[in-house]
Structure formats: C-alpha cells, structure tokens
Amino acid sequence: MNALKFSRKNLGIPYAVFLAVFVILPLILIVYYAFTDANGAFTLSNFTNFFKSPTNVTILIRSFGIAFLSTVLCLVIGYPVAYLLARSNLKKSGVLLMLFVLPMWINFVLRTAAMKELLYFLGMYESGKLHYLNTVIGMVYDYLPVTILPLYTVIQKLDKNVLEASSDLGAKPLYTFINTTLPLSMPGIVSAITMVFLPSTTSYVISDTLGNSKVTIIGKLIENKFNSGAADSWQAGSAIALVLLLLIFVTMFISGKFQNDDDSSARGNGLW
C-alpha cells in the first residue's frame, strides 16, 4: 500500500516529464551539437565560424537593434496608455483595456498577414526601402498588448497615497512622475521588456512577412542553418542558438538589475 500512497508532490510529475522531454533534452542536444563537429568530436569551430563571418555578426547586431527599437517604441506608446487606463477615473476603462488586449486573441500569423495587407494598402510595402520600418511596425503592433498588460497591472496597484505624499512634500506632477511613479512601475517595465525584447529578436515570421524576406534576423539565420543541408547544418544552427541564448540571458540580467531587489510582489520576478 505504501507504494501507492499519494503525496502532493506527485502532482508535479506530468510537468516534470514534459520539462525533461521537451526542454531539458533539447537543451542538452543543442549544447552537444554546438560543441561537436560532423563526426561527433569536440570542437569550438562552430562558434569561430559564426563570428568569423561579418554577415552573421551583422545579422546578430541587426536582430538586437530591431528588438531594442521595438521594445523602446512599445514602452513609449504603451506606458502612457497603461497609465491613463489605470489612473484615470474612466468608468469604461475595463472595456478600453479589453480593446487594447483584444488583438492577442487573434492568431499571431494571421495578424501579421493582415498587417502586411494594411502596409500594402498604405503603399509602404512595395516601395522597397521600408522593410526595416515595416518590420519594426509589425513587431510593435504584435507586442503592444503584452506591453500594456503588465504595465497596467503594476500602475493600477500603485499606492495613491504615495503619489499624494510626493505632491504633499512639494513635488510638481512631473517630478512626482519621474521620481516616484516611474521607479515604482519598474517591475511592470521589466516585465514588459521581457515580453517584447525576447520574442522580437527571434520571431522571423514578422520580419519575413513584413520585410518581404529582405530582413534577416537571427531567428531566420538559425532556421536557414538547420535547413541548409550541409554536413554541419545542425552543429552550426545549434551554436548560433546557444550564442543567442547567452546574449538574452545577459540582457535580461541587466534589465532585471533595474528592478527593486526586494519587491518580490512584482510579476515575473525571480524568472531572471
């Protein structure tokens, strides 16, 4: 009977199995392929090959550039909206929030395709010179809802009394915003950055569709390497994937540093 005794720990088993098969195992495989050659011998040439090629490095920098720009734009557009929704006394703010988040309910590829048609209609798609702009527009369009949501949650939870205290102590509204509202909404900002920056470095569906296949970002490069048919296709692809993983770790570590360390109530904290 003892063997059949059910403990609460057992509830985690399905996830543990899932984790092992679909997260840990692929990671091990990536690491394995990244450090071996076509014959299975240890080598670092996959990495050196990657960094030796100026095209590859350009693509890497470009990916981060696009991601950075998209993230900044998302924050610049999303923060005021989230602030208004959370702090104003609008009776219908719930409905408004829903409108902003509604695009998330529509399939991502479908949304991107629709965006393409829209850009086409505006004459921005065919001009041939706006691929990067189109890509960034697409990224911002796709990731704006996930920017607004965490910001909204954090701003809404801000203690009104703390902001009043700032005003009470002689701070004009702008000073209060910069020195109190903004620092206190940092958890939401970090959360939003995570939600936007990460996927926009790699989601080549957007850059492919809206950049007319002329904008190659790192995700696309990895795909190309894996599908190249060369003898070392998996090794080369895995090495880039690993480089990307490490770079993202570094980025998240840096952005996480901006967050107040002991504010454990923040969403997504402890993830990075």
Next chain:
Amino acid sequence: MAEKIIELVGVTKSYDGTTVVDDMTLYIRKGEFVTFLGPSGCGKTTTLRMIAGFEMPDSGKILLSGKDISDLPPYMRPVNTVFQRYALFPHLNVYDNIAYGLKLKKVKVTYQNNSGKTFTRTEKLTKAEISAKVKKALKMVDLEGFEKRDVTTLSGGQQQRIAIARAIVNEPQILLLDEPLGALDLKMRKDMQLELKEMHKKLGITFIYVTHDQEEALTMSDTIVVMKDGAIQQIGTPTDIYNEPKSSFVANFIGESNIFSGTIVGNRKVRFLGKTFDMVDDFELNEKVDVVVRPEDVFLVDEGLGQVDGLITSCIFKGVHYEMAMAIGNNEIVIQDTVQREAGTRASVIIKPADIHIMHKEFVSNVYDGIITKRNTVKFAEGEFECDVTQLYPGSYLDEEGYLVLKSGEKLDLTDEQVKVEIGLKDIEIIDNEDDGDSCGEIVSIIYKGDHYQIIVRTFEEEEDFVIDTEYAWNEFDKVSVKIAPEKIKLTLKVENKNERA
C-alpha cells in the same frame, strides 16, 4: 490668543451627490493641537484632505493666514501630511524618504556683494544642510542611525516614525495627521500619543489630527472638533466636550453616558427618573430636555439613603472599577464604581447637581415638506401616507368623489398642494419588513435614553430622516419600513397658499 492660521469658510464637498462635508466653517489658531473627531464617514478625513489640497471643495474657501489657498495644488501649500498607512516611498531608503521634500525646497538666501549691496535669491538646500536636517529629524523620532535602512524592512511603528520625520523635516506651518496611529497596536499607540504631544510642544507648529478614537482625542488635543454627517457638532477643549456635551450625540460618542428624558420643573430643578434633582444650569420652565449623567458621576449608597432607589441588574468587573446597571422604574442607569454591589440587590443613587448636564431636546418632532396627491394622501420622505386632509380647513369634509368641501360649500381639489407635515417622535412605528410600511430606510443611529431608544431611520434615496422614540431595541444598519397612523399626521398649508384662498 494666537492668530488664526487656517480658516474654513462654508466649505462643502460631495461625492456622487452625497454631501460629505456640509457648509463647514471653522478656524484654527496658530500652534494649536486640533483634533477632528467623529465616527467613520463623518467627513473628518475629507476635511483634512481639503486642507492638504488633495481634494478641492465644491464651494467655500480655505484661508491660510488670511490668504485664499482653495485653488492651490498640494505641492504649493506649506502643509505636510502624515498618512494613515504611512505612504513611504518603497523604492527609497530612510534617508531619501526624509530628504524627498528637502531636495525640492527652495530657501531665500541673502548675499552681500563686494560693494556692500545685499540681494536675495532662492536657492536649493545644499547636501550638507539636507543631511543635517535629516539627522535632526531622525533624532526627533528616535531612529538615529537608520539612514541607510530600507523602509520596507522596518516595523509598522518605525515606518510611522519615518513618515512623521518626513513631514516635520520640511518645517510645515501645519502638520496634518490622518489617523496616524490607527495601524499600531494598543501599547505602541499609547506611547506614540505621548510622543506626538511632546513633539507638538517642541516644534510649536499647528497640528491637525484626525481620529475616531475619543480617548486619543481627549489625551492629545488642545481643541476637539466633534463631527457627524459632515457637520460640526461641537468645538471645545477636551474637558468642555466631556463635561458639557452640547448634544446627546456628543455625549454618547465621547465616553459612556446615561441619557434620560427630563422636564424642567422649577428654578434649577429637573425631573427625571421619577424624582426631582437639583442642577446648576438655567433652563426654561416646563421645557422637555435631555439629561446626561456620566456613569462615573453616579454614586451608589445603601437603599433608602440616596435620591432614588433601584435594583442592580448586572455587575461586571472592568479592571479599575465595576460597571453596574441599575433599573429604576422603566429606566436603566449605568454606574461605574470601585465598590462591588451584587446583581439582584437594591441600592440607591446620588447624583450631584454639578454632574447633571442638561441639553435641549434635539428633536421635538419630525417636520417634512409634503405634497397632497390625488387620493387625498400626502407624499413625503419617499412614501405616500394616508392622512386626514380635512384638518387643513376647519369644518370641511370629503364628499364621495374625493373632493374637499369647505364649510362655505366650495369644492376644492387639493392635488399637488404643498403642505408642512409634522409627526411626533412617538407616533412612528417601525416595521421589520421593508415592504409592509409606507416608506422604508436604514437605521443609521440608535441612542439609548434611559427608558427608550431614539432611532433614526434614513430613507434610501432622498436621505430623509425619521426620528423615532421607541421602547424596542433595533440594530444599526437594519433595513426597515415605517408606518404612521393617519390621525397622527399633522398637516399645515404652506403660508402663502393660505393667504391666496383667504
């Protein structure tokens, strides 16, 4: 007397149609420790927030040293607030929290240049000045050396001290405190009360303190402003408020009291509890009054030796004293005494003339503006009541069609006629079921007056009050309906109408 530092003139504030502060006029003198005291929802916090500038009054003026500051935003007022829940900046350490206001502060500095000419300009405080001030403020609240501590790691009491330091460091003209000790435990609260009082003496600035705790108000204040339903009930020193409450609400709110219905029967003589007592106030003969006697002012002696005898019905030990209830006829009197008397024994009470406080009756009758409807009923306070309309015109009667026929034979249709409706306190019946009466509402107040309860039923929409004397106890916040016998409704025509018809 010191000059007036802040003045409220006819200040009114309402939210969503509910008046929270109603035409409040008040002044506070420089250096005073003033407490706004009242039950929750009485408008005391809203008043404080209007002085701080967080809320703007709908009408009326707020004057600071004679200057109108009604429209100034909080950051332009020389006033600082200590919030109930501290409201410290969680992302800043103790030092930066306290220095927040100092970093923004500008002071006038006078210079003398080489040619001996003086000129002044406004400058920010230097780092050294700020640091010195923060240190001094921390010393004031007994938290020296806490500069680098993270505010979120501090206990509630320490956070409250930091909040106080953050406010007083700016040397405001007025310090506003919004139930600052509400979140602390009893022991800590008592300590902080004394410390705040001490601080007030040392700093010499005006303190405006908001609390619902009457003991706190009595301990700390120079002046207490008792509030209820957005209006001031009484302003006075703690001793005045305690000893000479102006209304039964104040008497009941500030400490425990026995309140009885009495009649003035002679020069400085009042009759209640079935006996005539001597007292010290002058009141009009035969006036119906409320008599307030504090439980600690009632002396118990053996049966037959006092002014009036009764039966002890309960005796509870309260630490320093025993609290006993005694039945005298239909009345009950609460007594605090250090000598225990068993329940079931008989005793006699003595009340000294100086301990008998007489107040004018607050409500002698209920008065409303009503309108006569088609069916010869009267509409007021969200209800339609049957009544006798013939009382409006002597000698008149109602014919079969419902018209009022005057003595002269003239037919009259009273529909939409405006009338004054008067109903005695004892003539309104409370019914448990909301649908059974003619109008319904919520019980908003119950005051025990010796042999009966005075209950206020407030209607839901128009917030009209029915003041009702009844011998039955009801619960506050009960939803009830009221019924009034037709013959108990006294109607009078509005004067102008009467003239027209004459």
